[in-house]
Amino acid sequence: SFVRYKDSMNNEGIEYIVEESTDLRTWTNITSVGQIDLDKSSGGSKEGSDKGGGMERVVYKSTGQAKDGSRVFLRLRVRTK
Numbered sequence: 001s002f003v004r005y006k007d008s009m010n011n012e013g014i015e016y017i018v019e020e021s022t023d024l025r026t027w028t029n030i031t032s033v034g035q036i037d038l039d040k041s042s043g044g045s046k047e048g049s050d051k052g053g054g055m056e057r058v059v060y061k062s063t064g065q066a067k068d069g070s071r072v073f074l075r076l077r078v079r080t081k
Contacts (some may be wrong), residue, residue, distance in 0.1 A: 001057055001058065001059040001060075002016075002057070002058065002076055003051055003055050003056070003057050003058075004016050004048070004055065004056060004058060005055060005056075006048075006050075006055065006056050008054075009054030009055075013080050013081035014079075014080055014081075015078070015079050015080065015081050016076060016077075016078055017029055017076070017077040017078070017079070018074060018076055019074070019075050019076075019077060020062055020072060020073070020074055021073045021075070022066065022067075022070050022071065022072055022073070024073055027075060034061060034063055035048075035058055035059070036058075036059040036060070036061055038058070038059060060074060062074060
């Protein structure tokens with residue numbers, strides 16, 4: 001989980017990229033990483049939890065399967081567009 005600007009308040013053009021790895025060397029931005037809907041009243045639009053001041057807490061989870069008992073790691077990259 002992390003706190004980020006809501007899309008409507010992201011005037012700086014900050015991009016949040018969640019990536020996945022099984023070896024901590026090779027990172028990929030793949031579809032098996034998805035945001036969990038924290039705001040159940042949003043109708044499933046994957047909303048975060050409002051923290052005020054234009055910020056929200058979001059939670060991402062890997063839906064991919066680890067092979068042979070290996071671990072799956074997630075990381076967050078932040079950059080400006």
